[in-house]
Amino acid sequence: MDRALYVAMTGASETLRQQAINNHNLANASTTGFRAELLASATAAVQGPGLPTRVNAAAGTAGWDTRSGGIQQTGRELDVALAEDAWLAVQGRDGREAYTKAGDLQLDASGQLRTASGLAVLGDGGPIALPQAQGLTIGGDGTISIQPLGSGSETLAAVGRLRVVRATPEQLQRGDDGLMRSRDGAPLAPASGNVVSSGALEGSNVNLPEAMVNMISLARQFELQTKLMKTAEDNAAASSTLARMTG
Structure with missing residues (x-):
């Protein structure tokens, strides 16, 4: 079978994975403290005889977005x-x-x-x-102090950190x-x-405009890869027809 089919298939599979990551980021755009996962892919040469002109898409790891949220x-x-x-x-x-x-x-x-x-x-x-307490404060070093029940506002007791x-x-x-x-x-x-x-x-550090652009780009990329798979299938069918006609 034409190696182009494998190239398109692995590319489409990787695009679906990236779509899932991007959609997860979008879904958490308002989640407190969320850190977005970065999209990534890698390439691997198609092994076998012939010129090394084709590559397969493979899963890659880019980690997470280290930027702070607002x-x-x-x-x-x-x-x-x-x-x-x-x-x-x-x-x-x-x-x-x-x-x-x-x-x-x-x-x-x-x-x-x-x-x-x-x-x-x-x-x-x-x-x-x-x-149980009437009030609670958290200090800059993380110390938790409470106002015990029945006491005045001037009374604070450290109970944890x-x-x-x-x-x-x-x-x-x-x-x-x-x-x-x-x-x-x-x-x-x-x-x-x-x-x-x-x-x-x-807040979340998800960049909404960037994530929306990624969503559109990935959808178009997936569409192109599925068209390539259909073209490879049509080429294979045409080759079979020609082989029967000349056989």
């Missing part, structure tokens, strides 16, 4: 935005420590601090659970769940100083 002031006491190289430690679905920029925190019925997606937020000693780590993009890898993890599997070092801004959230 900061929005909310005034909510449980919302936190983190410094550019600071990440909030959470417990992933697999039980391992993972990192996120999603700072829209909330308390569940048992007083455990969680992200909006339900992941337990980690402190220095594990998941953070807070007692967010585990915030410092990491460069080279130290992190993005999982399929959108969470970051240490490349070597070891827990990252805690961040120091004022790395937390209370009453604010970092």
Whole structure:
């Protein structure tokens, strides 16, 4: 069979994968702290006799967009935005420590601090659970202080501290769940100083115009590749007809 069919088929398959990634980015354009996955593909030479004039498309990994999202002031006491190289430690679905920029925190019925997606937020000693209180503040270093029930506004008690780590993009890898993890599997070092801004959230870093242009471009690319597959099929049928006529 003509190798052009394989070239078109692998290209169409890779385009579908990139469409799925781009659509996932679009769907999370308003998700707090979301980091967009980058589109990528690679080429591999078609092996066999003949001139090396054709290549197959192959899956490639470009990682994730390291740009920060915009900061929005909310005034909510449980919302936190983190410094550019600071990440909030959470417990992933697999039980391992993972990192996120999603700072829209909330308390569940048992007083455990969680992200909006339900992941337990980690402190220095594990998941953070807070007692009932009249008020709550989160300091720049991640320290959580509460105003105990029945006390005045001048009374604050420190009850925990967010585990915030410092990491460069080279130290992190993005999982399929959108969470970051240490490349070597070891827990990252805690961040120091004022790395937390209370009453604010970092938005998604998805570039909407760019993602929309990518969606249109990928759709046209897929259409071209399917037309090429149809052309290869027509050529094969014409060749079979000619072979029967001359046989």
